[in-house]
Each structure stands twice: as structure tokens, then as C-alpha cells.
Amino acid sequence: MAQEGEGTYYVPAQSKWPIIASIGLFTMLLGAGMMMNDMSAGVKDSFAHYVFFGGSLIMAYMLFGWFSNVIEESQKGLYSAQMDRSFRWGMGWFIFSEVMFFAAFFGTLFYVRYFAVPWLAGEGDGASTHEHLWPEFEAAWPLMSNPDNETFPGAKALIDPFHLPLINTLLLVASSITLTIAHHALRKAERTKVKIWMILTLILGFAFLYFQFEEYAEAYNELGLTLSAGIYGSTFFILTGFHGAHVTLGATMLLIMLVRIYKGHFEPENHFAFEASSWYWHFVDVVWIGLFIFVYLI
Amino acid sequence: MTAVTDTTNGKSNEHHDHHGPAKGLMRWVLTTNHKDIGTMYLWFSFIMFLTGGAMAMVIRAELFQPGMQIVDPGFFNQMTTMHGLIMVFGAVMPAFVGLANWMIPLMIGAPDMALPRMNNWSFWILPFAAVMLVSTLFMEGGGPNFGWTFYAPLSTTYAPPSTTFFIFAIHMLGISSIMGAINIIATILNLRAPGMTMMKMPLFVWTWLITAYLLIAVMPVLAGAVTMMLMDIHFGTSFFNAGGGGDPVLFQHIFWFFGHPEVYIMILPSFGIVSAILPTFARKPLFGYTSMVYATASIAFLSFIVWAHHMFTVGIPLVGELFFMYATLLIAVPTGVKVFNWVTTMFRGAMTFETPMLFSIAFVVLFTIGGFSGLMLAIAPADFQYHDTYFVVAHFHYVLVPGAIFAIFAAVYYWLPKWTGHMYDETLGKTHFWMSFIGMNLTFFPMHFVGLAGMPRRIPDYALQFADFNMIASMGGFMFGTTQLLFLFIVIKCIRGGEKAKDESWEGAEGLEWSLPSPMPYHTFTTPPDVK
Incomplete structure (x- = not known):
């Protein structure tokens, strides 16, 4: 202090x-x-x-x-202990800024779901908008049929949450656990164990990205769920897309940590780069839990 | 604790003097010194202030008389838009970050900012972002013309192609602000000298700590908003398009969730500055230090739950109108605490009226006027009348010009002797104050009247009955604008010479910064001072 x-x-x-x-x-x-x-x-x-x-x-x-x-x-x-604390504050507040970045998109999702779409269908103040512009439009979530279906053709079907998304949830949660095991091993200076659990974490992370890619391919090629599929597609892709980008960044950070471990870096008491990467990874994991619940499940 | 200076990048610089700056242009490009970076922030801010000010002159010239005289309406819209954006993101925010860079390490007894290289990056993003932003004016279709609030669909469906670059400029400015804010928080929380407890910190440090928190909380939300704009423009999404189930009003909610804390980002550091200057020239300690800290924190908290008061007429549910009205009126309480404390600080003080004090007193009076017109606007049913009129323009210019800008002037005059080692020319300083004070009131006070009478904002032409007041406003505007060249002259004159400043440049000034020599050595507090 x-x-x-x-x-x-x-x-x-x-x-x-x-x-x-x-x-x-x-x-x-x-x-x-x-x-x-x-x-x-x-x-x-x-x-x-x-x-x-x-x-x-x-x-x-x-x-x-x-x-x-x-x-x-x-x-x-x-670097002194005080410098280390500067890095910790820096990384912590950076992650907070990332939380707020995702908050904007989650806020969008909730606003659209609970206000915009019902109002377009005539609820609340929206009666005359509904009557004059899109009298056919009915509120629903997930929104498959949009007010203007010519410009924004809705999706034909949606991603089944209990297929790839559930697998991905298990993958990411498991990767958080394996990463924590690796961290504990690093603190005990059991370096072989660190390497094994880090490699496992990375495999889980890249598997997640692979499945996410598969899911996007399915959405585009088979389900008609695209960026221009109206507000459901918009919120779906911006949330999962930015999450995927963050997983990619997190996995890159962890990969670099693995390389550094192979080079003999880090000590049991002094390895903030590793901790920062793992904070970031856990943050990405938590965002995914939110996504799984609010984008896929309900 | 000693600051270790070392050269780290490939091109090492062996003859680097541990106590003096490097020579030449590269000193400024590569520097990690908080004083250098603070200076660059302040100069950058001043250049932007003149740029945005020149645009304001175009606006006032067009509005000098009714009818269309000088520019076409499309260009007029680009001027109002760019004036706002440049003043907010280019002038006011960087000026406060510059002051923070200069003063926070000195005030808390730290050797530098916590993350010096990132500090340099936070600054050097800004000129590039400014170039990108201003270059939009020269692109095909013109620059952004949708107002500084860039409401969708004006900024999406109907926007000029240059909007893409406007969006990326905002992203760059946001990255810069977030990194700057992280640095400030890390410095304040981690680099205080022994004995400098939180509740001993000068209020400028406190207000900046809270401002930095606001920045980190809302700049990413702005990034989210412009990203969704970008997606709507180029990638077929429908966030702000009702045809796809989105909502243009959603844009306003997200924008103002950023925008309202943003306006406090532009005023909280002013509170800190004025709280430093008033006690010095009243020769009395600040009245109610603790309540000032809590009031600042309360204002910051409230800033997150009042955003929809910018949207009373857009069509939000009645319960929303009521909630946001009452929440907004609540802000008057902590702000009232502050004004009361400032007045009480001056009460029965042995006051003298040097330039920083003049600007600070004008701040208290005129900011309060801006606060009162804010209360009028906060009343939802009344706002139906005032919304989007010149009354709103008068209100926010009263909180931003004599609020933010006057506080920045006050700070510069107050600490200039410490920075340069010379006293500025007091007569010229006072002239600058009175010309600014009169010019500013001439410009913005009549706007209350034309606004109440129904003159809408953001138009190049107006009805004949507003002609007289607009002409007065334009003359005041030209006066205020040209006066700022005098300020430039005063600062340059002070840098080049003048009466030698004492270490404690002002009688009655308190704080660690005054224990240092004037001008300061390049590195200060490499060994932290002991704070009693």
C-alpha cells in the first residue's frame, strides 16, 4: 500500500x-x-x-x-511489489471496462425484448405505431417474424441450446477448472503439471471456438439466422461474436503463457502475467454463462 | 522508494540524464514523464479548443442575422456537430487529463504515473483520432452532420459515408480515455506517499478518482453504441431500425447512459480545481472537506440513473418520466452542498482577487446559474416546452463554459508559476478574465430568452423576432473567441519569462506541490515525502 x-x-x-x-x-x-x-x-x-x-x-x-x-x-x-500492484489495478479495471462493454449489448437485448418488441406490437404507447406502420406484427421472443420482413427476413429456425451451446458451456466451465488447477500447480512449482493442465485448457478453449464456428455455419447455411435476420439475429451475433473474439484473445494470452512456462518463466510467488490471463479467461467464462442463459436458453 | 530510470527499448539512450529531459522532438514522442505528457495534453487541448472555437465562430457568424448568409445548411449542421464533438472529446476531456497528469503525482507525492508508457500511449492516440475526426469534413458527402449526440437513424440510415471514420475516431478517443483513467486510478490507489491517507488527499485527486471511475464505466458503453451503429450501417443489422424489430429510441438510451455520466466527467475535476483555489485566496481551509468527498461520490452515483431526462419528449412511459425527473432533481442536493461549501469557504475570508480566484468565483456563480436552468429542464412537463430549444443550449453552455472551461483557465493560472517558474502577467490575466466573463455572458445569456420564446436549436436560420438577441449573442461570441488568443499570448509570455515565482507561489497555498521548487526538476518525489 x-x-x-x-x-x-x-x-x-x-x-x-x-x-x-x-x-x-x-x-x-x-x-x-x-x-x-x-x-x-x-x-x-x-x-x-x-x-x-x-x-x-x-x-x-x-x-x-x-x-x-x-x-x-x-x-x-x-519490478517491485508496488509495481505489481499497479499492474493488478490496471488489469482489474480493464476487465471492468470490458464488463461495461458487454453490458451495453446485454442492455440492448433486454430493452428490445421487454420494451421495443412489445411496443411495436401495440403495447403501451405503441398503439398507433402498430396500427399505422405494421398492423400485422406480433410480439414474440425469439423474434422470428419482423415488422418489415422484406428488408429483414426472419430466421427460419434457431440454434438448439441443448446441442452445441450446452457442449460449449461445459467446455468453457471445464477450461476454467483446468486453468485453476494449472495455477495451483504453478504456485507449488510443479511445472510438468502446469504444462499438462495448461495444454488441456487450451484444447478446451480452441474446441469451444471450433464449435462456435460450426454453429455460425449452421446458422447461416441452414437456419437463415444471419446478421440481417432482424433484431434477434443482431443481438445474437453481436453478443456471441464479441464473446468469441474475447475467447480468441484469452486463448492467445494463455498460449503465450504456455510458451513462457516452457521457457522457464514465472515463480511460485511471482507470476502476474499468468494471473492476469487467467482473470481474463474466467471473465470470458462468466460472460458465456450470461450468454447461455439469456441468449440461448430463455 | 527511488524511481529507477532505465532505457528499455532497442535504441537505448545511454547518455540519458536521470534528472533532465532528453533533447529534441523525440523527447516528446517517446517520453514517459508525467509532466511532459501533461504538457502535451494541455497544448493538444488548446489547439482543439481553438479548432472547435473556430467552428463556433462560423455558427455565430451565420446566426448573426436571420436568413442564409455565409454557409449552406448542410455545412452548418457539420459545424454544430463537429463543434460539440471537438469541444467535448478534444478540448475539455484532454485538458482535465493533462491537469491530472501534471498535478496528481505532485499532490500525492508519487514519482510519476503508475503506468508511464501506457500514459504516453493514451496521449499519442489523441492527435491521430483528432486527424481522423476532422478529416471527415473533407470527405465526399461531408462530415458528420447529425449533432454531437449522433442519434440514429440520422447517424445510420441517413448518414454520410464519412460516418464510418467518425465511428473509428470515437473508438480511438475511447481507448485513450479508458487507458488514461485506468492509469489515474492505479496512481491514486497505489502510489500515495506514506501518510497520505485517502481522506487527506486534495479534492482534485478525489474528484479525479471518481471521474476516472465514471470514464471506465461509460466509455465502453459508448464504444458499444457506435459499434452497433457501424453494424447497422454496413452489416445489415437492425439495432436501431424498427423494421427489423429494433428501436431508434434504444440508441438514445444507450447514448445517454454514456452521455450523462460524461457531462459529469467534464465537471467533477472542475469541482476539485475550484476547491483548491478558493481556500488559497480566501486564506481559509476548505469548508466541509468530508462532505465534498461524499457529495462528489453521490453525484457520480446519481449520474447513472438520470439519463432519460434527455429524452422526456421522445415517448417514454409516464413512470419513466417521473422516475427520471425525481432522480434528476435529487442531484441538486449534493451539488447544493458543494456550492454552500464554496461560499462558506469564502465567507469572512481575507480574500484577494488574482486571476485564478476571479475565474473560480465566476465558476461558482455562473455554474450555479447553469445548475438552476438544469433544474428547470429536469421538470418533465416543463421540459416539453424547453426541449430542443436554445434554452437547452444556454443551459449546457453555462455549465460547460464557465464550468469546465473557466475551471481549466483557473487551474492553468494557478499552477502556471509552478510549471514555468515565472509569474504570468497579472494585468493581462485579469483582462483575459473580464473579456471572457463579459463575452461569455453576452453570448449565452440571451439564448435563455430566445429559447424560452421557442427558437429551436441546430438551425441556420430563424424567425425575425429572435434577430436582436442573436446579434448580441454573436457579438459576445466573437468577443469571447478572440479573447482566447490573448490567453495564448499570456501563456507563451509566462513560459518565456517574467517575475520569478516563489516555491509557494501563492500566499496561503497548501499542498505537497508547493513544497517543490518552481520550476520543478524533471523528476520529483523520487523519494516519497512524509505526509503528517
Whole structure:
């Protein structure tokens, strides 16, 4: 805590990574924006994807270099206990920001379900909207038939929650358990055990991603459940899509941790990178439980 | 505790002086020093302030007389939109983050910010985001023209193609804000000097701690909102399209769930600044420190449950109107506590009226006027009359210009001697204050009247009966705008020279920052001070 007087607080002198990160982020997003505008305008031959790809390369280089720096410094023992707490606060509040990001989409789901769709069907203040615009429309959830079915053709069928989603729930919950076992092993310095349980965690994580991919293929090819299938498809894909992206990021972090374990990094008492990755993984797991209940089950 | 300075990236810099900055442009690009980064934030903010201000001048020039004179309506809409966005995200927020960077480590006795490299990144995202945002004005179809609140479907179905880049600019600004806020929280919670307990922290530190929490809570929600816009525009979703079962009103709910805490993000640090300055120049301790802390926390809490008061006329259930009306009126209680404490701090004090004090007193008076018009707007049935009129414009400019901007001016004048080692020119400072004060009131006070009489906001032309008040407002606006060039001159003059500032630059100033020499060494508190 702030009361401690001794120890060293590491203030790096200069760093080239932040400016590289800013240039990379700008280039990547510029390219992404150009690609999207070209796509919507129907422009075929453009160099937008090169801009995006270039920006992504800069970002990848930056992430690799910046984290290498941090890992080097950590291995050299430059970080004090106080520095460690700064990292902990940083990661904790970052995860809180992620919680709020998902909260926006969950909030959207609840609002649409409990307010927007019933109002469109004439409930509450929505009587005249209903009568004048879409008198045929009936409220339901999941919403299979939209007010404007020509622009937004509803899905023919939905994902069966007790098939792939249930398997995925079991996979992710199991991966949280295996990761915790790996963490306990790391604290006891049983490194072979750490490796086995980490590999198992990663297999479970990638299996989840594979099934999620299968589910999307099924949704698009067989069920007509697409991004443009109206609000059900919109909320379904934004929630599961961003969750999938976060699983990918979490799995990448865990993969890097595994590589570091093989390189002999981490000590029983000092392994915050590992802990941060596992916090993130558990967070992603908790979001999935919310998804399974509110998107698939009820 | 000693700060270890070390060079970490490949191109190492062996002759780096542990006590002085590096030379040349790369000093600023690569720096991890909280003072350098704070300075860059403040200059960036000032450039954005002039950019957004120039757009305000275009708006006031067009509104100088009824009829269409200077710009076409489409461009006028782009000006109102960009003026708002640039002032909020480019001028006010970065200015407060700059002040936080400069002052929080000094106030709590820390060697630097907790995560110095990330601090640099938080800053350097901003110029890139600003370039992306401003570049939309030069794109085919023009820049964003849907108001700074970018309501769907104006910002989705009917938006110009440049909206895609507007969305990514918002994402970048959000990333910057979140990282900046995380850094501030980590610094305050982890880097306080021994003995600096939470309840001994200066109020600027407290208000920033709470502001940073608000930022981390709501910037991701804004990111979610613009992401859904992006999906609606390019990927066929129907979040804000009733044809697919979505709802344009949903956009407003999400936006204002971000937007209302956002307006407190722009005012809470001001409270901290004024709470530092008033006691100094009244030569009395701040009245009711503890109640100030609790009032700030209460305002932050309430900011999450009042958002729909921006949407009273959009068609929400009666029970919603009532809930959000009462919740909003509740904010008057903690805010009243604050105003009472400031007035009581000054009561029977040995007051002197240097520039920071003038700006602070003007803050208390004029912010209170903005607060009262806010109370009028909070009353749902009355708001049916005021909604989307110039009365609303008058209200939020009264809380943002003499609220946020005056507090930033006050802070700059107050700490400029500490930063530069020189006193600024007091006569010019006072001139800047009075010109700003008169200009600002001339601009925004008549807007109350035209608003109550029914003049709608965001239009380039208006009915003849509003002509006189609009001309006064425009003249006031030009006066306020040009006066800010004087401010630029004063700051540059102060950096270049002037009367030598004492360590404790103001008689009666309290706080750790005044125990340091003026100007400060490049690294301060490498050994934490002992706070009694």
C-alpha cells in the first residue's frame, strides 16, 4: 500500500512502443473504415485491405515488442511489489471496462425484448405505431417474424441450446477448472503439471471456438439466422461474436503463457502475467454463462 | 522508494540524464514523464479548443442575422456537430487529463504515473483520432452532420459515408480515455506517499478518482453504441431500425447512459480545481472537506440513473418520466452542498482577487446559474416546452463554459508559476478574465430568452423576432473567441519569462506541490515525502 516507504518504483525512461501503437491503431482503423465503405458502396478494386493489413502488422509488431520489453524487465527483477500492484489495478479495471462493454449489448437485448418488441406490437404507447406502420406484427421472443420482413427476413429456425451451446458451456466451465488447477500447480512449482493442465485448457478453449464456428455455419447455411435476420439475429451475433473474439484473445494470452512456462518463466510467488490471463479467461467464462442463459436458453 | 530510470527499448539512450529531459522532438514522442505528457495534453487541448472555437465562430457568424448568409445548411449542421464533438472529446476531456497528469503525482507525492508508457500511449492516440475526426469534413458527402449526440437513424440510415471514420475516431478517443483513467486510478490507489491517507488527499485527486471511475464505466458503453451503429450501417443489422424489430429510441438510451455520466466527467475535476483555489485566496481551509468527498461520490452515483431526462419528449412511459425527473432533481442536493461549501469557504475570508480566484468565483456563480436552468429542464412537463430549444443550449453552455472551461483557465493560472517558474502577467490575466466573463455572458445569456420564446436549436436560420438577441449573442461570441488568443499570448509570455515565482507561489497555498521548487526538476518525489 501507499504506506510502504521502501522498494523501487520502476519508471522507464523512454519508449518507442506507444507511438508505434498509435500509428498502427490509426492505420488499421483507417483501413478497416475504407474496407467497410468500399464494401457498402460496391467498390471492388481498392487498396483498402493493404492499409488494414499494414496497420495490423504494425500492431502485431508493437504488441510483440512492447510485451517483450515488459517480460525482459520483469525477468531482470526491475519490478517491485508496488509495481505489481499497479499492474493488478490496471488489469482489474480493464476487465471492468470490458464488463461495461458487454453490458451495453446485454442492455440492448433486454430493452428490445421487454420494451421495443412489445411496443411495436401495440403495447403501451405503441398503439398507433402498430396500427399505422405494421398492423400485422406480433410480439414474440425469439423474434422470428419482423415488422418489415422484406428488408429483414426472419430466421427460419434457431440454434438448439441443448446441442452445441450446452457442449460449449461445459467446455468453457471445464477450461476454467483446468486453468485453476494449472495455477495451483504453478504456485507449488510443479511445472510438468502446469504444462499438462495448461495444454488441456487450451484444447478446451480452441474446441469451444471450433464449435462456435460450426454453429455460425449452421446458422447461416441452414437456419437463415444471419446478421440481417432482424433484431434477434443482431443481438445474437453481436453478443456471441464479441464473446468469441474475447475467447480468441484469452486463448492467445494463455498460449503465450504456455510458451513462457516452457521457457522457464514465472515463480511460485511471482507470476502476474499468468494471473492476469487467467482473470481474463474466467471473465470470458462468466460472460458465456450470461450468454447461455439469456441468449440461448430463455 | 527511488524511481529507477532505465532505457528499455532497442535504441537505448545511454547518455540519458536521470534528472533532465532528453533533447529534441523525440523527447516528446517517446517520453514517459508525467509532466511532459501533461504538457502535451494541455497544448493538444488548446489547439482543439481553438479548432472547435473556430467552428463556433462560423455558427455565430451565420446566426448573426436571420436568413442564409455565409454557409449552406448542410455545412452548418457539420459545424454544430463537429463543434460539440471537438469541444467535448478534444478540448475539455484532454485538458482535465493533462491537469491530472501534471498535478496528481505532485499532490500525492508519487514519482510519476503508475503506468508511464501506457500514459504516453493514451496521449499519442489523441492527435491521430483528432486527424481522423476532422478529416471527415473533407470527405465526399461531408462530415458528420447529425449533432454531437449522433442519434440514429440520422447517424445510420441517413448518414454520410464519412460516418464510418467518425465511428473509428470515437473508438480511438475511447481507448485513450479508458487507458488514461485506468492509469489515474492505479496512481491514486497505489502510489500515495506514506501518510497520505485517502481522506487527506486534495479534492482534485478525489474528484479525479471518481471521474476516472465514471470514464471506465461509460466509455465502453459508448464504444458499444457506435459499434452497433457501424453494424447497422454496413452489416445489415437492425439495432436501431424498427423494421427489423429494433428501436431508434434504444440508441438514445444507450447514448445517454454514456452521455450523462460524461457531462459529469467534464465537471467533477472542475469541482476539485475550484476547491483548491478558493481556500488559497480566501486564506481559509476548505469548508466541509468530508462532505465534498461524499457529495462528489453521490453525484457520480446519481449520474447513472438520470439519463432519460434527455429524452422526456421522445415517448417514454409516464413512470419513466417521473422516475427520471425525481432522480434528476435529487442531484441538486449534493451539488447544493458543494456550492454552500464554496461560499462558506469564502465567507469572512481575507480574500484577494488574482486571476485564478476571479475565474473560480465566476465558476461558482455562473455554474450555479447553469445548475438552476438544469433544474428547470429536469421538470418533465416543463421540459416539453424547453426541449430542443436554445434554452437547452444556454443551459449546457453555462455549465460547460464557465464550468469546465473557466475551471481549466483557473487551474492553468494557478499552477502556471509552478510549471514555468515565472509569474504570468497579472494585468493581462485579469483582462483575459473580464473579456471572457463579459463575452461569455453576452453570448449565452440571451439564448435563455430566445429559447424560452421557442427558437429551436441546430438551425441556420430563424424567425425575425429572435434577430436582436442573436446579434448580441454573436457579438459576445466573437468577443469571447478572440479573447482566447490573448490567453495564448499570456501563456507563451509566462513560459518565456517574467517575475520569478516563489516555491509557494501563492500566499496561503497548501499542498505537497508547493513544497517543490518552481520550476520543478524533471523528476520529483523520487523519494516519497512524509505526509503528517
